[in-house]
Amino acid sequence: MKNKSMFAAFCLLLVFALIAGCSNDDTGSGRTKDGEVQLVMWAHQGQPKEVDFYKKRIDDFNTAYKGKIHVKLKIIPSGAGHAYEDKINAAATSNGLPDVLDMDGPFVGNYAATGLLAPIDSYIPDKDKKDFADSIIQQGTYDKKLYALGAMESSVVLFYNKKLLKEAGIQAPEKIDDAWDWNEFLEVSKKLTTEKTKGLTMHMDLGVGEWFTYMGSVFVWSNGGDLLNEDRTKADGYLNGKESVEALEYVQKLFKEKVVSMSNGPTDFEEGRAAMMLGGVWLIPGFEEYKDLDWGITYFPYAKEKASPSGSWAFGVSSQSKFPKEAAEVVKWMSNKDSVVEISKITGMPPARASAFDELKEYDEMPKKAIKDQVLESATARPSTPAYPVLTAKFAEAFQAAALGQDVKKALDKATEDTERELERFNK
Amino acid sequence: MEPSPILRPNRNEKKVTAYSNKGVRQFWLGMGFAGPAVVLLFVFLIMPALLALYYSFTNYYLLTPQLSEFVGFENYQRLAGDTLFLKSLKNTAIFTAIVVPLQTLTALALALLVNQKLKGIKFFRVAFFAPVVTSMVIVSILWTFIYNPDTGLANSILSIVGIGPYQYLMDKDQALYSIIFMSVWQGAGYQMMIFLAGLQDIPDHQYEAASIDGANSWQKLIHITIPGIRNILVFIALVTMIAATKLFIQPFVMTQGGPLDSTKTLVYMVYETGFKFRDVGYSSALAVLFFMIVLVISVVQRKWLRDTSQ
Amino acid sequence: MKKTVWKDVLLYMVLIILACLFLFPLVWMVISSFKTESRIFMDLTSFNAFLPTDFTFANYSAVFERIPFFRYIITSTLYVSVIVVLGLFVNSLAAYAFARMTFKGRDVLFAAVVALIIIPFESILLPLYLIVDELDWLNTYQALIVPFIANAFNIFMFRQFFLNLPKELEESARMDGASTLRIFFQIVIPLSKPVFITVALLTFITHWGDFMWPLIATTDESVRPLQVGMQFFFHQPPVKYGHIMAALTMGTIPLLLIFLFFQKYYVRGIASAGMKN
Structure with a gap:
């Protein structure tokens, strides 16, 4: 009998331990007796250095605003997939959103449309807005109101292997005006393709997901097209418009000519199995590991107009905050020039403000100059729309279909149909 | 519940005076025992099942539950015209139709092999x-590497025999079959063990008697072995069938349902529609339909079982 | 006599080919986990892929640097064990009520429970997520555990077993004035060891492989189980074969131990599950 009651006690203990161990400790925001406003902020868990930066910047903020505003920062693990977004979803339904949160650029539209975010226009001076890269303002704007500002920019550039290009007698463009157009790019890629190396890798190994849209939609913009109309209410005639179809047919050609592979390994460029790579600037720190790799950067190839990917994490104020004015102060602080310069130094990502480039000398010369040029001159934000989750999934599928040699028009028509249905939900 | 003879007089005595009280007490005692399970099943199984049914008639969007409206059969009508849904249904059906016989027979063959009295058979x-x-x-992660057309083991092994190279997961016509092969590879051993236990329960003298009658191996298999494990065979086929309809992890990890939706399954669609696209209403309609399919399979199976066992 | 020798040789050949087919991925996994990245790729096209041409623990230390691997294992072990323990308790109690007690509504209730076996978990995923969210349980152990404690099929298994137990012992204990609860713990449970072990093992193995539910119900690393953790790692750049192989190899160890220790019960368990139905 003794054993059995021990067993029962053990069970009970476990239950209590679980319940006690998991009680929520974010007490939420409020005002202390001496009038200090307490805010809660969420940030996603990026690189460790990035997290350290968030913590330090918030500490500085708390010192600067002592007695007025105090921010409690909570780092939310993001992992792969959409763990962080799921967390926001969950908090939104149960009224548990923090005052300030950061979010990935293209989701601003979805959160704004579903009432998760409060507009911050009135708190940001116009002069200040102008200092941000246009694409950063675009990504933070939904329905003509500004909802989010970020400190980091991001981009996709064309990396190249200096040795392999030299062997093939190819000179990569050094100025954005000289960037390869689609024809030149195809020719160069063909020349660089040998039995052992591919001319290009597009990281198809990442699978259908945000990457395909991030990199792939540039082909559409560059061809003068867009994924949605200007009001972001219509996909028909845009997503499946002539320009989009041509763009993906061009992508298809790259695969048909076998200059790029559907089944590339994750480090083909780094290990010299591909001469060029369309890759995110976030890959640069990883190159250090490959001593034999002599790499350079040139511009995203274009058709009619220069275009390049844009968008990164941005800060916004939740609509559930009782202190939107104070919360906006935090957003401003996290995206002011000091923050922007510092986070760029730490993460190696391009800054979101034009003025910040003045402080970052390495962007004055190649290879990083190419990134600066793209951010300031050709960066285009992904469409800000509540239908974005569906749009991006469907576009990515169409992109893959193109790469696999399927009928591009048909694939885009299907994507358009699904996106239209989703848009309808919000256009009502 | 027959009380033992010793108890009977006792009970009869009390019956008149305390029947109702006793009934009440027994009810609460029973509830005390069964209660926790019943409550948990209600909250975490029955309630969500009913909610799924209810949501399937609304346009519930995950982020804006307050705006949900009743939309009648709209979600179900949408199902009928949704080519992606039809494709997922087809993929699920193909997977099930191939995996069930293939895996069951592989497992049976393996069990027959390892049931031989050979030295070192335990290793096998x-x-x-x-x-x-x-x-x-x-295994899904592992086989994603193996199936890589350029750097995968599958193609390097097959090239020895002069076959291939294949594209496997990258090809819309091969992806589902690649997943089927891997799934059978992973699951067959489990069922082999069950078969093996069944085979070992068949008494040796049956085989000996057959040998005396001059039966060959094949005749023994058909007339002794198969009938001997018939129940297990049926059980395995049925369980595999239900499990196969729930295919999700393999496409989620290996192909994200692609390429070109060639590995999208019903459950994958329930997940994607509900969590990625946040369309709770439509996802629920898919879930209800999935439930109906499982229900029909189970009912048909049970009826068939009853008919054949008589 | 000659004929049987040939038969054995043939059998062995078939067995060896099949064993290669079943083992090569796993051998490659373990061997590669001890190789450097470039070595893995170099060996891919030759038999060296299955030979230890290199020996480094770097992949293993990289895994621990990059992800909280131990934490994943502990999380999985903890939550699955709690499901098992509480599940045994709750389900066997219910089954005992259905098997041995007489009370109003018993048969209806039991029929209802049996009917629930048919509901596939995948079809209640979303509403369950919303309920768990309503309870404020997302990202907690409760979310991983509580919905899975009660299990209709396990109740059914227990009841079948209890029905086959001889009643005499229980009745004589009742004569001695023992309470029902006491009878259950002192007499029924000791007699039912096999079914308890079988149910425990099956429950453990089922939930050890849980993927879809933890994927959506937990987004915090602090409560992320092993399966989901490995899937995240698989997609987390930089994707290194060696690192992933090391993680996969370590990820098989817990279940391997379970099988080694409970081999006997396990085989008997799945076999008996097979016979009964």
Whole structure:
């Protein structure tokens, strides 16, 4: 009998331990007796250095605003997939959103449309807005109101292997005006393709997901097209418009000519199995590991107009905050020039403000100059729309279909149909 | 529940005076025992099932539950015209139709092999069972590497025999079959063990008697072995069938349902529609339909079982 | 006599080919986990892929640097064990009520429970997520555990077993004035060891492989189980074969131990599950 009651006690203990161990400790925001406003902020868990930066910047903020505003920062693990977004979803339904949160650029539209975010226009001076890269303002704007500002920019550039290009007698463009157009790019890629190396890798190994849209939609913009109309209410005639179809047919050609592979390994460029790579600037720190790799950067190839990917994490104020004015102060602080310069130094990502480039000398010369040029001159934000989750999934599928040699028009028509249905939900 | 003879007089005595009280007490005692399970099942199984049914008639969007409206059969009508849904249904059906016989027969063949009285046979039992000890996520990741057309083991091994190269998961016509092969590879060992237990329960004298009658191996298999494990065979086929309709982890890890939706399954669609696209209403309609399919399979199976066992 | 020798040789050949087929991925996994990245790729096209041409623990230390691997294992072990322990308790109690007690509504209730076996978990995923969210349980152990404690099929298994137990012992204990609860713990449970072990093992193995539910119900690393953790790692750049192989190899160890220790019960368990139905 003794054993059995021990067993029962053990069970009970476990239950209590679980319940006690998991009680929520974010007490939420409020005002202390001496009038200090307490805010809660969420940030996603990026690189460790990035997290350290968030913590330090918030500490500085708390010192600067002592007695007025105090921010409690909570780092939310993001992992792969959409763990962080799921967390926001969950908090939104149960009224548990923090005052300030950061979010990935293209989701601003979805959160704004579903009432998760409060507009911050009135708190940001116009002069200040102008200092941000246009694409950063675009990504933070939904329905003509500004909802989010970020400190980091991001981009996709064309990396190249200096040795392999030299062997093939190819000179990569050094100025954005000289960037390869689609024809030149195809020719160069063909020349660089040998039995052992591919001319290009597009990281198809990442699978259908945000990457395909991030990199792939540039082909559409560059061809003068867009994924949605200007009001972001219509996909028909845009997503499946002539320009989009041509763009993906061009992508298809790259695969048909076998200059790029559907089944590339994750480090083909780094290990010299591909001469060029369309890759995110976030890959640069990883190159250090490959001593034999002599790499350079040139511009995203274009058709009619220069275009390049844009968008990164941005800060916004939740609509559930009782202190939107104070919360906006935090957003401003996290995206002011000091923050922007510092986070760029730490993460190696391009800054979101034009003025910040003045402080970052390495962007004055190649290879990083190419990134600066793209951010300031050709960066285009992904469409800000509540239908974005569906749009991006469907576009990515169409992109893959193109790469696999399927009928591009048909694939885009299907994507358009699904996106239209989703848009309808919000256009009502 | 027959009380033992010793108890009977006792009970009769009390019956008149305390019947109702006793009934009440027994009810609460029973509830005390069954209650926790019943409550948990209600909250975490029955309630969500009813909610799924209810949501399937609304346009519930995950982020804006307050705006949900009743939309009648709209979600179900949408199902009928949704080519992606039809494709997922087809993929699920193909997977099930191939995996059930293939895996069951592979397992049976393996069981017959490792039931031989040979030296070192235990090693082979362990070998065939080994994939079971991993997990579906582990083998899915592993085989994604193996199936890589350029740097994968599958093509390098097949090239020895002069076959290939194939594209496997990258090809819309091969992806589902690649997943089928891997799934059978992973699961067959489990069922082999069940078959093996069944085979070992068949008494030796039956085989000996058959040998005396001059039966060959094939005749023994058909007339003794198969009938001897008939129940297990049926059980395995049925359980595999239900499990196969729930295909999700392999496409989620290996192909994200692609390429070109060639590995999208019903459950994958329930997940994607509900969590990625946040369309709770439509996802619920898919879920209800999935439930109906499982229900029909189970009912048909049970009826068929009853008919054949009589 | 000659004929049987040939038969054995043939059998062995078939067995060896099949064993290679079943083992090569796993051998490659373990061997590669001890190789450097470039070595893995170099060996891919030759038999060296299955030979230890290299020996480094770097992949293993990289895994621990990059992800909290131990934490995943502990999380999985903890939550699955709690499901098992509480599940045994709750389900066997219910089954005992259905098997041995007489009370109003018993048969209806039991029929309802049996009917629930048919509901596939996948079809209640979303509403369950919303309920768990309503309870404020997302990202907690409760979310991983509580919905899975009660299990209709396990109740059914227990009841079948209890029905086959001889009643005499229980009745004589009742004569001695023992309470029902006491009878259950002192007499029924000791007699039912096999079914308890079988149910425990099956429950453990089922939930050890849980993927879809933890994927959506937990987004915090602090409560992320092993399966989901490995899937995240698989997609987390930089994707290194060696690192992933090391993680996969370590990820098989817990279940391997379970099988080694409970081999006997396990085989008997799945076999008996097979016979009964």
